[in-house]
Amino acid sequence: xxDQIYQLQYAIDTFxxxxxxxxxxxxxxxxxxxxxxxxxxxxxxxxxxxxxxLFAVSCIMYMVCGYAxxxxxxxxxxxxxxxxxxxxxxxxSKAEEGFEGGAVYSGASDFFFQVVFVATCMSIVxxxxxxxxxxxxxxxxxVIMTGVIYPMEGSWxxxxxxxxxxxxxxxxxxxxxxxxxxxxxxxxxxxxxxxLLLGPRKGKYAADGSVKAIPGCxxxxxxxxTFILWMGWFxxxxxxxxxxxxxxxxxxxxxxxxxxxxxxAGGLVAALFVARAMFGKFDLTMALNGALAGxxxxxxxxSTPTALEATIFGAVGGVLxxxxxxxxxxLKIDDPVGAISVHGSCGLLGLLLVPITNDGVSxxxxxxxxxxxxxxxxxxxxxxxxxxxxxxxxxxxxxxxxTGCDVSECGLEAYPEFTK
Amino acid sequence: xxxxxxxxxPFKLDDAREALxxxxxxxITVTEVKGFGRQKGxxxxxxxxxxxxxxxxxxxxxxxxxxxxxxxxxxAITKAANTGKIGDGKIFVTDLLQVIRIRTGETGEEAV
Numbered sequence: 001x002x003d004q005i006y007q008l009q010y011a012i013d014t015f016x017x018x019x020x021x022x023x024x025x026x027x028x029x030x031x032x033x034x035x036x037x038x039x040x041x042x043x044x045x046x047x048x049x050x051x052x053x054l055f056a057v058s059c060i061m062y063m064v065c066g067y068a069x070x071x072x073x074x075x076x077x078x079x080x081x082x083x084x085x086x087x088x089x090x091x092x093s094k095a096e097e098g099f100e101g102g103a104v105y106s107g108a109s110d111f112f113f114q115v116v117f118v119a120t121c122m123s124i125v126x127x128x129x130x131x132x133x134x135x136x137x138x139x140x141x142x143v144i145m146t147g148v149i150y151p152m153e154g155s156w157x158x159x160x161x162x163x164x165x166x167x168x169x170x171x172x173x174x175x176x177x178x179x180x181x182x183x184x185x186x187x188x189x190x191x192x193x194x195x196l197l198l199g200p201r202k203g204k205y206a207a208d209g210s211v212k213a214i215p216g217c218x219x220x221x222x223x224x225x226t227f228i229l230w231m232g233w234f235x236x237x238x239x240x241x242x243x244x245x246x247x248x249x250x251x252x253x254x255x256x257x258x259x260x261x262x263x264x265a266g267g268l269v270a271a272l273f274v275a276r277a278m279f280g281k282f283d284l285t286m287a288l289n290g291a292l293a294g295x296x297x298x299x300x301x302x303s304t305p306t307a308l309e310a311t312i313f314g315a316v317g318g319v320l321x322x323x324x325x326x327x328x329x330x331l332k333i334d335d336p337v338g339a340i341s342v343h344g345s346c347g348l349l350g351l352l353l354v355p356i357t358n359d360g361v362s363x364x365x366x367x368x369x370x371x372x373x374x375x376x377x378x379x380x381x382x383x384x385x386x387x388x389x390x391x392x393x394x395x396x397x398x399x400x401x402x403t404g405c406d407v408s409e410c411g412l413e414a415y416p417e418f419t420k
Numbered sequence: 421x422x423x424x425x426x427x428x429x430p431f432k433l434d435d436a437r438e439a440l441x442x443x444x445x446x447x448i449t450v451t452e453v454k455g456f457g458r459q460k461g462x463x464x465x466x467x468x469x470x471x472x473x474x475x476x477x478x479x480x481x482x483x484x485x486x487x488x489x490x491x492x493x494x495x496a497i498t499k500a501a502n503t504g505k506i507g508d509g510k511i512f513v514t515d516l517l518q519v520i521r522i523r524t525g526e527t528g529e530e531a532v
Binding site: 286322 | 469
């Protein structure tokens, strides 16, 4: 009887993990819609191609070597199905953990849940470099980012390995529940390196230093993308509890869902009204970024805050993101969708908020962890982008940029019957 | 015969069409156009940065009429499209050398 209950728990936890992974997979659709709405119509096909291709590249590279680098094991996932002794092994480790101990679930479900996080990290890069980067250079970067750069920092954090044998982040009191730093800030760091080498879109900054807005072409699409991301985030944070099938873990999962939702709401309302106060108008795109900022900010620790604290943390993210976007423009760092602000600035904020509600985590640990992730991803990305710039070139020609990447990169317009 | 070309605010199109029908104008051609006059463009705000809309959307109406209808036509359009605010548009009148109804081959005033 006990064995059967253990088997049932294994099945429920695996099922929960898979459903959450599928929700996170759906975030790729959210990013695709958000980005296609915030770029100009002439770059829509290209950004959609980029988003769906990067997802596929991420899945292949993480299968080839990424997962092995991050969590150990062998390349190409050999042996992930658990082999002939699967049931006996699972029951043995269940017996060791007990009913309320750590989660035991299918190895394949673990890979599935982890691989969609890599894709999320890579999706962040695509928005920031939109409307001017060569597709081939981007996909080449995706190979390295998802095959090596992300798995390395992942192995130091969630993988528990020492950073080049020097120090172990876990021992220093570092914690990042679902990846404010490991996924979001890492993506933003890679994006920042790319944008610095790529330069702003033509026409974004005038010769006199003034900022020229380049409005997105489809705000219904951007709003749908944000809703999809908001929904997918329940899998992102909820699945990161890793276990569902006992009362205390089921409660933790419920609390994580509640807090994730609360933070998004707080972030949206804060950004909406901060933008209203600063610019005099309700800026939808800022409000959308605000919701995502709240989500990123709560991701580092959605299980310990109260609902009120989560709302406030989200709101702090929503305020920060508006100032961060304006500040990035002052530095002439052109980010069409605000990805660096949403995922970078608010990812860091998320890490720094953890010690407020989680006693087991220290500020110093969070700062060292954030620095480790940022420096590693930023420097290696900068090197990779530089190599790609020298070998392939990373930017389309001025004429291609003016015509739009749809025609120059894909030979296909997104709205061929649309005239303006 | 005259060709009357009027550039008006888009939301005044229905009023103008009605006014022209009432005085017996048989047909009009409408085009969505963009441009600026003394109104110039205006600025809008997106993510904290301003952008200038140089060319504002307008509607162009073209009416071919006999000389006897000219004054009434001008009055009808002027009255219908007037808001009293800047940006109401303009009316241009040009001589029309020839008009041909394609179906029947009629020409001149008969074809208008």
